[in-house]
Amino acid sequence: MLSQSSSQMPLAVNHISVDCVVLGFDGEKVRVLLIKRVGEENGQVFHDMKLPGGLIFTDENLDDAARRVLRELTGIKSINLLQFKAYGSKDRTKNAKDVHWLERAIQMKVDRIVTIAYIALVRINRGLTNSSGENEICWVPLDEVKTLAFDHNIILADAIDVVRRHAEADPSYLFNLLPQKFTILQLRTLYERVYGKPQDVRNFQKKVNQLDYVVALDEHEQGVAHRAARLYRFDRKLFKRVRR
Amino acid sequence: MLSQSSSQMPLAVNHISVDCVVLGFDGEKVRVLLIKRVGEENGQVFHDMKLPGGLIFTDENLDDAARRVLRELTGIKSINLLQFKAYGSKDRTKNAKDVHWLERAIQMKVDRIVTIAYIALVRINRGLTNSSGENEICWVPLDEVKTLAFDHNIILADAIDVVRRHAEADPSYLFNLLPQKFTILQLRTLYERVYGKPQDVRNFQKKVNQLDYVVALDEHEQGVAHRAARLYRFDRKLFKRVRR
DNA sequence: ATGGCTTGTTGTGAACATTACAATAAGTAT
DNA sequence: ATACTTATTGTAATGTTCACAACAAGCCAT
Known part of the structure; x- marks a missing residue:
């Protein structure tokens, strides 16, 4: 796993989160489940959207964390959760807006957050119960998604690609939608x-x-x-x- | 990315490493590049093997970390590095042997290490220069791999699967070998x-x-x-x- | 040089899967 | 009854996959 590195660079101690790309199909369009975010920048209140996600707890497996986050935010007990990529680029938090929001949200100084991204396909007409109260959730058609928080647009695009490839390999996959x-x-x-x-x-x-x-x-x-x-x-x- | 969680569970602050499954082909068998590990357990010296890997530095992208680890350990400047999965299960360090070795190697208390796994296909006859000195590296045929450190047997098995699927989707992939x-x-x-x-x-x-x-x-x-x-x-x- | 040995190279037909294409059936609304 | 909308069905051409075996080329031993 690791070697006694010859280098003297400082080791990173990072936060780890999971983000879920939850997809549904309304009979006409594929929609992604997004969460409204309210933030503040230079005294200005702004609204935008992000993928559902959250930090993992100590003692919690990655898959369990994804499942928990999804359940807390939407009530969904997703069975077909597919981990597809880790995002750890330094500049995924290059937007000051995101960093401010983040540090207020978790009340910690944030160096970097590595996020593990998951895909869940769900039936769109299932009832959503947002047990976390505050955050409003909505189903947005893929072709109407605007600029999202962090690198969530990239994650979403990657996810669509993975769904396509996965559906080819597994003909049962899309029936989840x-x-x-x-x-x-x-x-x-x-x-x-x-x-x-x-x-x-x-x-x-x-x-x-x-x-x-x-x-x-x-x-x-x-x-x-x-x-x-x-x-x-x-x-x-x-x-x-x-x-x- | 994350939500103000309603739960009061402690957040995990984890180490993040990268592990590389480096594959070669000798004309007859597919081989994986492994690193000999010398450890100590109950005063007994033991020898086994592990995948090349290492912790990421602050300010270092995941992909860059994988590239660096590979270069340091083998001299390989791999061009076709493919990130394929994150491993964060708590029990990936359930073996006391591994934990002891790890804590001595990085001189830190280790809670859990989430590792991002990569695949690199290389020409096996390229010269390997192990710039990190200590660790001996060798090419082991897939069917002769014994029990590896941590969950590296699982990572390796997953990697083979990914190579198979990736080769189907991209007919150029295996030519790297x-x-x-x-x-x-x-x-x-x-x-x-x-x-x-x-x-x-x-x-x-x-x-x-x-x-x-x-x-x-x-x-x-x-x-x-x-x-x-x-x-x-x-x-x-x-x-x-x-x-x- | 000959014959034997080992591996390299090539074609054909059957089965199967993919594509392109349009007329009729069933039900609703007027 | 008629118009309208969507549902349902078959056939022929083409391309792909699969199974299968005889001859060619070079080396070696005699």
């Missing part, structure tokens, strides 16, 4: 959003039909002003049994 | 070792031949007691131009 009963249109739209290109309607349907772990239900959607689409569900047990 | 001039047999053996299954000779050759960034040379291998195989080289510029 869909409601339990969904139409093929919803599934197709999701794939189009994630991969950024249109999917052929017939070929897509054909492909889904030959996945035995996507099972057709005897139900159709309700309250639409046209022919109602059949509902499907994802069968995780069947998926694990088949594994391709 | 080959000498500049190589035979198709070497390339094929490498793929067989990484993916753990035999590759059909003809199909493999055919596939390589239709990659225009693997260019045939007018040279053949020397000093073999049979028909000499043609040499090839990987053309990175062509690869970047094509990108499939």
Whole structure:
């Protein structure tokens, strides 16, 4: 793990945090869960947004910390938490605004914070209960995300990339974003959003039909002003049994 | 990044290190670069091995720290350093042996060390210069790796997995392990070792031949007691131009 | 120089997966 | 009844993957 370094540079004693990129899908767009931040700069109050995150406790594993943060801020008990990258660049806190906010928040002098970033895919319609009181949370469509705190824009962009690659390797991954009963249109739209290109309607349907772990239900959607689409569900047990 | 936590748990102030999984290929087996460690337990001297790694300095980026550690320990200036996971489990230092060694090495009380793990693929025949003096380094075939320090066996196993997946996504990745001039047999053996299954000779050759960034040379291998195989080289510029 | 040994090099057909493409069915609203 | 909207379905062409074996080239021993 480490060597008796020949150098006499000072060792860093850093804070470690976790940040979560929580993604949801509303049937039309992929949205990311952000937290409103209220800060102060030169006596001016400012509002912006950041990813949900927090410092880890002594005696707490990284994954547990991510789970706790998510639960505290949103009530989400996420099952598919994926650690994807550590961010430790010195200039991730180059913005004075961020440093002021941070030092007031944790009431400590901050040298640097290394953050471990996680991705969680959730069903967007689940109820969110913000047990930490103060912070307002909201689902923002990916294409409407403005400048975020710290390097959170970079983290978010990296996360999308990881989701894309992970979904390719694991065909079950994106189902975490869909409601339990969904139409093929919803599934197709999701794939189009994630991969950024249109999917052929017939070929897509054909492909889904030959996945035995996507099972057709005897139900159709309700309250639409046209022919109602059949509902499907994802069968995780069947998926694990088949594994391709 | 963080929230004013409602909890009153103590915040952790942790050490942060980087560990490098350096992989090479000798034409037959994939090898990992390990460092011999000499420690003491109950007055008994013990010898074992660990991944190259070290604590990060204040003011040092994670990637820079990994690069520095690698350079100090091996002389390698690795260009393809890939950060792949952070390890922060409390019980990664559950072995008393490790804790003793660690606290003597850095002359500090150690609560926990979060380590950021990197992968570097290098040409195994490059000269290694261990500028840190003391520690002996060696290339160990993957299937001969014994129990390592800390959780380094886990890190190594994870790394192999990441290499496999990364190689699928980026066909240029594994060429970092080959000498500049190589035979198709070497390339094929490498793929067989990484993916753990035999590759059909003809199909493999055919596939390589239709990659225009693997260019045939007018040279053949020397000093073999049979028909000499043609040499090839990987053309990175062509690869970047094509990108499939 | 010959024959034997070892490894290098090459092609074809079958099975399978991917792509492109448009007409009809089912339900709602007027 | 008609218009409107979205759902659902098949086929042919193309490209990719896979399985499989005979001949070529160079070295060595005699």
